[in-house]
Amino acid sequence: MAELRAVPSAxxxxxxxxxxxxLLRPExxxxxxxxxxxxxxxxxxxxxxxxxxxxxFSDDDVHRIQYVLTEQRDHFLPLKVIKSKLTxxxxxxxxxxxPDQGPPPEAYFxxxxxSLTTSEISRSSGLSMDELDAxxxxxxxxxxxxxxxxxxxxxxxxxxxxxxxxxxxxGLEPRHxxxxxxxxxxxxDLLGQLVAPLLRHRNPDNQRRSSEILSDTAQxxxxxxxTLVRSRLRKLLxx
Numbered sequence: 001m002a003e004l005r006a007v008p009s010a011x012x013x014x015x016x017x018x019x020x021x022x023l024l025r026p027e028x029x030x031x032x033x034x035x036x037x038x039x040x041x042x043x044x045x046x047x048x049x050x051x052x053x054x055x056x057f058s059d060d061d062v063h064r065i066q067y068v069l070t071e072q073r074d075h076f077l078p079l080k081v082i083k084s085k086l087t088x089x090x091x092x093x094x095x096x097x098x099p100d101q102g103p104p105p106e107a108y109f110x111x112x113x114x115s116l117t118t119s120e121i122s123r124s125s126g127l128s129m130d131e132l133d134a135x136x137x138x139x140x141x142x143x144x145x146x147x148x149x150x151x152x153x154x155x156x157x158x159x160x161x162x163x164x165x166x167x168x169x170x171g172l173e174p175r176h177x178x179x180x181x182x183x184x185x186x187x188x189d190l191l192g193q194l195v196a197p198l199l200r201h202r203n204p205d206n207q208r209r210s211s212e213i214l215s216d217t218a219q220x221x222x223x224x225x226x227t228l229v230r231s232r233l234r235k236l237l238x239x
Contacts, residue, residue, distance in 0.1 A: 014048070014056040023062060028069045036065060042079050044068055044086065076194050076213065102216030105208075109215060114155040118143075121153040125161035127168075134174035135164055139181045183225075191217050 015023065017033055024031045039045050040055075045064050047055040057065075064086065071077045071085070102108070116124065122132050135141050140160055143151035153161075164177065194217060195210040 014058055015062060017047075017055050017057065020057050020062055020065065024066060024069070027066070028073070031065075031069065039065060039068060039079075042083065044079065044083055076197055100220075102219040105211035105215040107215075108219065109211065112155045114158070115144075116153040116155075116158060118151050118153070121158055121161055124158055126165040127161055131165075131168060131174065132161070135161065135177070138174050138178050140164060140174075140177055187218075187221055187225075191221065 017036060020036060021031060021033065036045075040047065045057070045061050045068075047057045047061050050056050067086070068079070068082050071082045072079075077085075118129070118132065121127075122129055125132075127135065132141075136143060141153065141157050143153050143157065145151055164174075167177065168174070191214055195213050198206040198210045198213075
């Protein structure tokens with residue numbers, strides 16, 4: 001966990017909300033009074049009140065605000081996660097173990113550029129034309145539509161089609177796979193929230209950072225899901 005960095009202020013001083021803004025604005029130009037009040041409403045800071053009711057921020061409060069803003073800007077963490085990290089830090093429970101590193105985005109998002117016709121993906125995957133149509137209808141495959149009305153599929157589509165073929169041969173039907181597609185949609189939406197602030201201002205740095213975050217979190221969430229399923233199925237076999 002990154003250390004809370006000090007701001008240039010005298011020890012044991014208290015600061016008005018305006019002074020806090022002035023201290024933080026060189027590093028965080030978008031910080032506002034509303035933002036600081038919002039952080040207080042979420043329990044991330046707890047400024048004292050003066051006799052006349054004004055908020056008075058200690059140096060520790062300023063450091064906490066700085067830490068929260070840094071975590072949001074550099075790591076795009078939700079406030080709930082930042083608050084839990086601060087709580088763990090205060091209790092001395094913060095883990096010194098660094099997280100594993102996911103695959104580089106160049107590898108994770110790499111494609112071969114292959115373009116397959118409907119008949120080619122059917123033949124290569126083992127799916128019949130009717131099965132292929134059903135899988136497309138369920139949203140597991142999203143072919144590219146050409147001006148002449150024909151469809152083409154990517155190498156990623158072929159991987160999905162081959163995996164689906166295995167499931168169908170075990171007795172499942174295309175409609176049974178709808179839950180897998182819905183789970184993938186939800187996971188995509190969840191991970192997309194992590195990079196939404198970056199993608200509002202598209203530039204090469206933001207694009208690179210977004211791809212790093214998504215390749216890491218996607219691989220990690222897939223690992224969690226696979227391990228959970230394996231664990232539950234193991235218990236099923238043991239009963």
